[in-house]
Amino acid sequence: MSDLLDLSAVEARAALDAKSISATELTTAYIAAAEETAALNNYVLLTPDHALAMAAKADARLAKGEAGLLEGVPLGVKDLFCTNGVQTTACSRILDGFTPPYESTVTANLWDAGAVMIGKLNCDEFAMGSANETSAFGPAISPWQGADKTDLVPGGSSGGSASAVAARSALMTTGTDTGGSIRQPAAFCGVVGLKPTYGRCSRWGIVAFASSLDQAGPITRDVADNALMLQAMASHDARDSTSSDVPLQDVVAAVRQGVKGMKIGVPREYVMDGMDGDVVALWQQGQDWLRQAGAELVDVSLPHTKYALPTYYIIAPAEASSNLARYDGVRYGLRVEAGSLDEMYEATRAVGFGEEVQRRILVGTYVLSAGYYDAYYLKAQKVRRLIKQDFDTAFASVDALLTPATPTAAFPVGRKIDDPVVNFLNDVFTVPANLAGLPGLSVPAGLNADGLPLGLQVLGRPYDEASLYRVGGVLEAAASFTATPARRAGGAK
Ligand code: GLN
Secondary structure (H helix, E strand, O other), X not given: OHHHHHXXXXXXXXXXXXXXXXXXXXXXXXHHHHHHOHHHOOEEEEOHHHHHXXXXXXXXXXHOOOOOOXXXXXXXXXXXXXXXXXXXXXXXXHHOOOOOOOOOHHHHHHHHOOOEEEEEEOOOHHHOOOOOOOOOOOOOOOOXXXXXXXEEOOOXXXXXXXXXXXXXXXOEEEEEOOOOOOHHHHHHHOOEXXXXXXXXXXXXXXXXXXXXXXXEEEEEOXXXXXXXXXXXXXXXXXXXXXXXXXXXXXXXXXXXXXXXXXXXXXEOOOOOOOOOHHHHHHHHHHHHHHHHOXXXXXXXXXXXXXXXXXXXXXXXXXXXXXXXXXXXXXXXOOOOOOOOHHHHHHHHHHHHOOHHXXXXXXXXXXXXXXXXXXXXXXXXXXXXXXXXXXXXXHHOOOOEEEEEOOOOOOOEOOOOOOOHHHHHHHHOOXXXXXXXXXXXXXXXXXXXXXXXXXXXXXXXXXXXXXXXXXXXXXXXXXXXXXXXXXXXXXXOO
């Protein structure tokens, strides 16, 4: 069985086409893998019957030579994507018992491409968090372990998604990224994560957090799998007014294209107090790898970087407070009965939303309230424009930017922090790309002194995912990151 789990998605596709394995065999192996690694709490729902039915259909199409891009590939879905007839909770109590009567565009695209759904994956409640610790289902755990075998967070909010790929309980997974929720968990778990350009993947049918920042993307074992999955996920969708019709480049070919002649910027502001020395060293190493592969490395400045986090933590909660107003105990999921209608709203929302979500709603409502709107929300929108302009200026002279993905490696589950701002600092390198709508790729590139994965981030121009994969392909080859976590399926428990 572990042989089947060793295959990347690209390799599995070749083996499926060659009929040396079947989709049913592969799916059976992944269902078993998900059960074997259940202690990691990656999945909030396994859908084995569904998966085997989909695999049987994939096998039938393979037999007829009608295979789609992801035909027969076992895939896990972050529980933020609505799946027709399958419970969708956003890992919040307030969506208890909610079964959507529709399918998100992204997941529909994946099923159209022949992928097989193994189950729904754990995440932070409404995707708010950086450690997967705000989930109503309890924390997802990384398959990597700290000193003395301590449990580590997989990152968040797409923690279950990144952990499952690293633990080999899904061959690929969907994530969403509002401020780093694909790239940061990918970096923590030693896997590849892409936040596409805003508008590249439809937001239709994805539970909304902050609509001007949210973007779905692929989390995979390697860069080639990532490009393949993006190709299947991305589409223009009239049901999302911000969906783009700019055609996707040949991203699969880009992975092997190399970086000869590319100009790659190194933003000097991407440093902060408390940054791990190993992260700084890896960033330097990444620059050397790209130079050796024929790229020109250029020092660039993004002067408004220091305002990105405060700007994000005004805009994201503002949009969240508005998006989450719909959970009123009437239309979806949980209802806590009480005397009057107002009391029912209050009781439902008090019980249904966790602490972090309530904090965001309070902050968001505050910054949007009359009297504070101009001072906070409007000001943040203006600063957002300046941050975008910094990138426009940089991309006038460079093709991509290289930065660390996160300031440190993963930290222990349950780390006690009284100040929520400490958690917010995790997103310092990832948030600017969301504010500017740019694509960002996180590639595992090394280990820190404790043997934990570290990622490098590549940022690019809007709709230029191809350049990210060119750089990512070179970094992956140079780093030859082969380390695997202890707690993976087919490995130690
Ligand atoms: N960690 C950030 C937050 O808590 C980003 C989350 C995300 O990208 N969904 O808002």
